[in-house]
């Protein structure tokens with residue numbers, strides 16, 4: 155027997171499991187499958203299972219109750235044993251022998267019953283206990299969702315399919331999740347932007363969202379609430395009637411992931427899943443269930459929708475969001491995604507940035523920079539992101555003047571105070587803004603800032619901001 159070779163040993167009374175495990179055997183390991191030495195149905199089944207794959211060379215005949223059966227492998231290292239017996243006594247007996255005779259072996263115990271009864275653990279550092287329920291719940295859950303979704307696709311097609319003109323209504327300041335969901339539903343319905351436009355009562359305002367529309371060729375029609383009546387069917391995406399302060403002319407379908415504050419019994423198709431991180435995840439499931447091909451543009455939009463709503467999967471995601479993300483990822487256009495997320499800087503901005511870097515201040519881990527007047531609002535958060543990369547920096551505040559306001563982008567390293575809370579205290583009731591743990595934004599009217607602090611020069615703003623954040627953040 156050659157020593158220092160690795161061994162994958164399968165001890166089970168389940169011939170189906172034998173053939174599955176031999177298929178997934180770890181590469182480069184010697185595989186051996188226990189087979190009872192006495193003639194029996196089990197002996198026949200296991201022999202058959204092995205012959206169908208690797209031949210009878212895989213078989214290790216012997217008696218589980220005898221130490222000699224285990225001792226023949228003491229020279230192998232590492233040894234991985236998969237242990238799965240329906241009979242609890244047999245399982246216990248084989249396990250005891252492995253622990254005694256093969257002290258270096260790692261054991262994977264597969265058991266029946268509820269996961270809570272036999273929690274996943276590496277007992278004594280050697281044994282991982284998994285229940286079948288635990289092993290199968292995720293993939294089986296995904297398959298069941300897929301079957302269910304097939305029915306939902308059929309239903310939404312029959313509710314909306316009749317209309318000549320269909321409105322895909324998204325929220326008043328459309329965001330990536332809403333836009334991507336609308337594109338996806340249009341694909342599922344097999345329609346084009348003329349017969350099935352994306353409509354909103356407002357306009358897209360955020361720079362990244364405008365970049366997404368430009369780069370992915372997405373159009374949004376701004377309409378008045380009354381004009382909804384001009385459409386034969388209306389589908390709401392990433393929003394629902396309760397989000398509007400008035401009654402909508404007509405709604406035939408809702409697909410959303412916001413918590414619903416009311417039921418919509420009068421609307422023919424409602425699919426609201428508040429546990430989902432993004433509506434784009436729901437629509438990705440629809441597309442897959444409908445076997446629609448997801449082109450590069452649509453995949454990029456959906457992936458960006460999921461990313462934006464979950465802060466790159468950092469917030470409130472479930473398996474379904476991760477599955478959708480992973481399934482879309484190979485189809486996206488990475489270059490487009492990068493250009494949406496990090497809009498290019500205009501060359502004119504280079505000297506502005508150079509001045510800001512030279513004049514920035516750093517005290518107690520707080521970096522403050524002021525860009526002065528900027529031509530695009532997204533330049534402010536882009537510089538804030540950049541400044542957070544310097545060593546020992548815990549907080550970054552980048553300020554700029556845009557559209558009559560003093561706008562601030564706030565970033566932190568994540569293990570300090572909550573950026574959203576700090577910004578609320580800085581705003582102190584006279585500006586707008588808020589945020590999350592690591593990112594926040596504040597907006598103050600320039601006139602009011604001038605009344606309070608006297609000057610709108612970059613140096614003056616920088617010094618005021620530094621003292622405010624030293625007070626609240628450190």
Ligand SMILES: [Mn+2]
Nearest residue numbers: 331392433463
């Ligand atoms: Mn959303």
